[in-house]
Amino acid sequence: MSNTSSWYSRLRKPSWSPPAWLFGPVWAFLYIIIIMTFGTVFYKAFTGQWSLLITLPFVLNLIFNFTFTPLQFGLQNNLLAAIDIVLILGTLIWALVSVWSYAHWIVYINIPYLLWVSFATTLQLTITYLNWK
Numbered sequence: 001m002s003n004t005s006s007w008y009s010r011l012r013k014p015s016w017s018p019p020a021w022l023f024g025p026v027w028a029f030l031y032i033i034i035i036m037t038f039g040t041v042f043y044k045a046f047t048g049q050w051s052l053l054i055t056l057p058f059v060l061n062l063i064f065n066f067t068f069t070p071l072q073f074g075l076q077n078n079l080l081a082a083i084d085i086v087l088i089l090g091t092l093i094w095a096l097v098s099v100w101s102y103a104h105w106i107v108y109i110n111i112p113y114l115l116w117v118s119f120a121t122t123l124q125l126t127i128t129y130l131n132w133k
Contacts, residue, residue, distance in 0.1 A: 004073045004074075004076070005020075007073075007076050008020070008073065011078075011127055011130075011131050012127070012130040012131050013123075013126075013127055013130065014123070014126045014127075014130070017123060017127075026116060029112070030112065030113050030116060033109055033110060033112065033113055034062075034065075034113065036109070037106045037109055037110055038058050038061075038062065040103070040106065041054060041055060041058050041095075041099060041106065042055055042058070044102070044103075050102055053098075054098050054099060054102065056098075057091045057092075057094035057095035057098055058091075058095045060087075060091040061088060061091035061092050061095055064084055064085075064087040064088045064091060065088050067084055068081060068084050068085060068088065071084050072084075072124075078124070078127060078128040078131055078132075079128055081124055081128070082124050082125050082128040085117070085120060085121045085124045085125075086121060086125075088117055088121070089117050089118060089121045092110070092113065092114055092117055093114070096110055096114065
């Protein structure tokens with residue numbers, strides 16, 4: 001763990017990069033939103049109330065979301081992490097568009113998630129660029 005912290009702390013980051021301690025609380029809050037809203041989507045789809053296809057971008061978003069940390073901190077690979085976070089953002093937008101006509105509230109509640117992932121995407125792309133060799 002200290003090797004990972006040491007590696008990340010040595011990366012060049014933009015001046016607007018938030019402190020490392022902020023990521024944990026932000027993600028804890030966002031995971032509550034994700035559990036509530038994604039859980040609702042999965043429940044509605046698996047009980048036949050909504051098409052199962054609606055779940056596809058939500059499932060992909062979770063896969064890409066849970067892949068980010070191993071790519072960024074396990075492999076210490078900024079490029080793969082940058083590709084992954086773009087996929088997280090893309091599948092989140094797709095998910096919100098796909099569920100809009102069924103439940104506007106899911107989209108509204110996920111606005112903080114969308115804003116954070118947009119910011120995190122910009123941050124990761126910037127870190128990748130600044131540390132490109």
